[in-house]
Amino acid sequence: MEMVRMKNVYKTYPNGVGAIYDLNLVIEKGEFVFIIGGSGSGKSTLIKMLYREEKPSRGEIILGGVTVNKLRNSKVYKLRRKIGVVFQDYKLLPKLTVYENVAFALEVTGADSKTIRKRVIDVLTKVGLRHKANTYPDKLSGGEQQRVAIARAIVNDPKILICDEPTGNLDATISMEIMKCLVDINKELGTTVLMVTHDIDIVKSMKKRVLLLKEGRLVKDYPEGKFKNETI
Amino acid sequence: MKLFRAFFRSIRDAFKSVVRNFSLSLASISCITITLIIIASAILISFNVKNFTTEIENDVTIVVFLDYDVVEEDRINFENEIKKLDNIDSYTFKSKSEVTQEMIDEYDTFGEILSSWEENENPLKDTYNIKVLDVNKIGETASLIKKIDRVSLVQYGEGLVEQLLQVFGAVQNITIIAAVSLILVTVFLIINTIKLTIFSRKREISIMRLVGASNSRIKFPFVIEGIILGIIGSIIPIVFTIWGYGSLYTHFGGQLFSPIIKLVKPMPFAMYTSAILLITGVIVGMIGSARAVRRYIKI
Ligand SMILES: Nc1ncnc2c1ncn2[C@@H]1O[C@H](COP(=O)(O)OP(=O)(O)OP(=O)(O)O)[C@@H](O)[C@H]1O
Ligand SMILES: [Mg+2]
Numbered sequence: 385m386e387m388v389r390m391k392n393v394y395k396t397y398p399n400g401v402g403a404i405y406d407l408n409l410v411i412e413k414g415e416f417v418f419i420i421g422g423s424g425s426g427k428s429t430l431i432k433m434l435y436r437e438e439k440p441s442r443g444e445i446i447l448g449g450v451t452v453n454k455l456r457n458s459k460v461y462k463l464r465r466k467i468g469v470v471f472q473d474y475k476l477l478p479k480l481t482v483y484e485n486v487a488f489a490l491e492v493t494g495a496d497s498k499t500i501r502k503r504v505i506d507v508l509t510k511v512g513l514r515h516k517a518n519t520y521p522d523k524l525s526g527g528e529q530q531r532v533a534i535a536r537a538i539v540n541d542p543k544i545l546i547c548d549e550p551t552g553n554l555d556a557t558i559s560m561e562i563m564k565c566l567v568d569i570n571k572e573l574g575t576t577v578l579m580v581t582h583d584i585d586i587v588k589s590m591k592k593r594v595l596l597l598k599e600g601r602l603v604k605d606y607p608e609g610k611f612k613n614e615t616i
Numbered sequence: 617m618k619l620f621r622a623f624f625r626s627i628r629d630a631f632k633s634v635v636r637n638f639s640l641s642l643a644s645i646s647c648i649t650i651t652l653i654i655i656a657s658a659i660l661i662s663f664n665v666k667n668f669t670t671e672i673e674n675d676v677t678i679v680v681f682l683d684y685d686v687v688e689e690d691r692i693n694f695e696n697e698i699k700k701l702d703n704i705d706s707y708t709f710k711s712k713s714e715v716t717q718e719m720i721d722e723y724d725t726f727g728e729i730l731s732s733w734e735e736n737e738n739p740l741k742d743t744y745n746i747k748v749l750d751v752n753k754i755g756e757t758a759s760l761i762k763k764i765d766r767v768s769l770v771q772y773g774e775g776l777v778e779q780l781l782q783v784f785g786a787v788q789n790i791t792i793i794a795a796v797s798l799i800l801v802t803v804f805l806i807i808n809t810i811k812l813t814i815f816s817r818k819r820e821i822s823i824m825r826l827v828g829a830s831n832s833r834i835k836f837p838f839v840i841e842g843i844i845l846g847i848i849g850s851i852i853p854i855v856f857t858i859w860g861y862g863s864l865y866t867h868f869g870g871q872l873f874s875p876i877i878k879l880v881k882p883m884p885f886a887m888y889t890s891a892i893l894l895i896t897g898v899i900v901g902m903i904g905s906a907r908a909v910r911r912y913i914k915i
Contacts, residue, residue, distance in 0.1 A: 435826075458831065465828035475823045479636040491625050492829040494618035536827060 385413040386446075387544055387576045388434065393443030395429050395600075403429040405600045407443070411578065413543070416570045418587050419580045421597030422616045427580040430597065431546050434578070435467050436460050448543045465493055468537030468545040468575070472552035474529040476521040476536075482508070483517040486536045493540065507535040511565060527558035534565055544576040545569065551583060559586060587611060622833055630840035634848075640813040641845060647809045648849025648901060651802035652893045656857045658795030659889050665788045667880045668872075669781060673751045675876060676777055678758050680744040681769040690766045691742065697764045698746065703757045705747040715740045741768060751781060803900055810842060810904030814912070821912045831913045838909045839902055846901025847894065854890040861886050 388411040395404040403426045411417055419427050432438040433445055436452050445452040448466055455463055469475075476485050483504055490500045508514045511531040521529055530550060537545055547566065551559035563586060570577045581587060587594055594611040596604035604614075634641045682694065691709070698704055710718075719740075746761070748754050754772055762770045814821075824834045862882040870879050 437826075461825065461828050461830040461833075464826060469826055475819075475826065477820055477823055479633065479820075488824070488829075489827040491621075492824075492827065492833050494621055496621070540828070 387411050387413045387415070387448060388578075389444075389446045390433075391444040393433065393440045393445060395426070395433060395438065396441045403600050404433075404440070407602050409595070409602060409605075411576060413576055414570070414574050416567065416577045416590075416592045417579070418590070418592055418594045418611075419578065419597065420582070420584070420587060420594060420614065420616055425597040425616075426600040427597055428548055429600075431548060431578060431580060434544075435469055435546060436463055461492075465540055466542055466544070468534075468540065468542040470530070470533050470537050470545065470547040470550045472549040474521070474526075474533045476529060476532055478521055481518050481520055482513060482524070482532050485521065485532060486539050489536050489539050503539055504535075507539045508532075510538075510568075511535045525558075526554050527561060530554065530562055531565060534562070534569070538569055538573070538575065541573070542575065544578065547577070547579040549580055549582060551581065551586065556585075559583065563590065582616070584614065584616065588613065622836075626833070626836040627840055629837040630844060633837065633841050634844050637813070637817075640816065641848075644806070644809050644813055644845045644901070644904075645849045647802070647806045648846060648897050649852050651799065651806055651900070652850050652853035652897055653856055654798045654802060655795065655896060656853045656889060656893055658791055658799070659892065660857070660861055662788055662791045662795065663885065664872075664880050665784050665791065668877050669784045669788070671878050672777065672780060672784075672876060676748070676751055676754065676772065678746040678748065678754065678761060678770060678772040680746060680761055680767055681741040681771075682743070683766050683768045684739075684741055686742055686766050694744070694764055694766060698744075698761060701757060701760055703748045703750055703753050705749045707744050707746040710743045710745065712740050712742055715743060751777065754778075806900050807904040807907065810845070810901070811908040811911075814838065814905060814908035818912050821909065825913075834913055835906065835909050838905045842901035842903075842905030843898050844901075845905075846897035846899070849901065850890075850894045850897035853893045853897075857889050857893065858882070858886045861889075 388409065390407050390409040393404055393407040394402075396402045407430065419430065421427050429438060433440050434447055434452065436455055440453050443453070447463070450463055450466070452463065477488065480488065486504045486507060487500050490503060495503075505514065505517075508517055511534055513528060513531055513535065516524060516528065516532075521532065524532065530553075534545075534550075545566070550566070551562050554562060566577055566579065567590070569575050588611065591609045591611070593608050594604075594606040594614075595602060596606075596614055596616070680694075682690065695707070695709075698707060748757050754777060758770050758772050761767060821834055825831075865879050865882045868879060870881070871877055872879060
């Protein structure tokens with residue numbers, strides 16, 4: 385089953401900068417896909433169009449059956465509930481505890497308190513942070529904050545998890561812990577994972593499908609296990 | 617059910633946010649407090665000045681003394697004449713003997729002297745107390761009355777009344793102008809303070825959107841937060857109004873400088889003023905935050 389389809393997608397920012405040119409792409413349900421490329425090659429732009437932070441200038445984007453490019457502003461929140469997002473800077477709400485941060489993503493869907501409690505404890509246990517439930521984000525290490533962000537991203541049981549350089553701020557050991565966490569989610573929950581990264585070592589070690597962007601174009605698409613090396 | 621949940625969660629989030637963003641909340645609260653104290657002062661001053669004016673206007677009467685030896689016919693003639701004047705509101709007649717009786721009631725010593733007089737010896741005169749419609753034209757009216765036949769003396773506290781009214785009119789205008797401009801400036805300040813506090817939470821708003829919160833779910837807690845800030849911000853001004861004005865009133869014994877300048881009684885005046893303050897605080901807080909979030913909520 386198709387999770388993502390992008391057809392002849394172009395993106396030019398209002399200031400005239402072109403970021404994506406004629407991009408065609410299909411990602412199947414349950415895949416784990418890396419997106420790599422040099423700085424400014426359009427990686428973030430590509431995934432921003434998936435969670436509808438940016439609109440494509442041209443072309444069609446379908447995610448989990450939703451035609452994202454036709455989605456109205458007022459309905460974007462419905463799309464966001466089907467997608468988990470993880471960023472380099474974690475994007476946790478600073479005035480909420482770990483528990484509250486994760487719970488927030490469920491509360492906004494209108495879930496009842498009992499379900500929320502159970503789900504939040506479940507995912508926090510899954511990322512190994514149950515004991516930090518009542519801590520505020522600024523009291524956590526980078527790796528821990530990122531695990532909270534991942535817990536929040538999966539608490540809704542999304543179909544797809546989109547990560548923009550989730551290990552960008554973390555050292556090699558912690559990065560591998562985060563990767564293990566993402567791979568587990570992909571395997572155990574069957575969640576499609578899309579991960580933008582700069583870290584070629586991680587990409588090499590994981591043996592997953594790899595998309596290479598260069599100056600806004602998709603120039604290579606390595607199937608699972610075929611990626612050897614690239615200089616980006 | 618979902619709507620109920622969202623409602624209660626929003627209220628809970630709003631309280632959380634007020635407490636956890638304490639320094640920001642404090643900035644907004646103090647801003648609201650200062651504005652409301654200014655508004656309270658303006659209301660207290662202008663209503664009192666208005667009260668002085670109306671009290672004085674009500675008190676002002678032209679007292680007309682007729683000649684000693686007037687007869688019924690003269691009085692009828694006088695009444696007909698004043699009915700022709702257009703600034704006359706009402707008049708009351710007091711005969712010599714009524715005036716005498718009044719003085720006897722008021723001062724014991726007068727009583728002894730006065731009661732010794734025979735009716736035709738009475739040195740007092742028949743009097744009319746006349747209320748005018750427009751106090752500002754009282755001088756004119758008095759001089760017209762003076763010209764009527766058999767009028768002996770016309771009194772109305774000439775000079776003083778006009779001056780007082782002029783002063784109060786000026787004070788009232790000044791307080792209203794000062795209050796309105798101060799209120800405008802501070803309301804602007806409040807809205808900006810709240811905007812700034814929300815600006816500092818722009819990132820929070822974008823994160824909420826990212827994890828699937830609808831616009832109304834983001835906006836509602838901020839609006840509630842504005843209301844909470846408005847309510848907290850109006851506490852000190854309300855205490856200032858009720859307790860402060862109350863003790864001021866008691867301190868001055870309900871009058872300023874002289875018994876004719878009466879202060880407005882604290883109850884229920886202070887209560888109404890407090891209600892105005894609370895409502896203003898709530899509305900300003902609400903509008904401030906609603907407008908501020910709206911800017912960041914667009915996608
Ligand atoms: N909001 C924006 N407005 C205008 N131009 C933008 C905007 N965001 C990105 N760009 C431009 O679009 C191009 C692609 O940017 P993008 O952020 O997608 O690159 P990236 O591959 O994610 O780079 P990096 O690895 O540095 O994060 C760049 O030239 C960038 O300057
Ligand atoms: Mg990027």
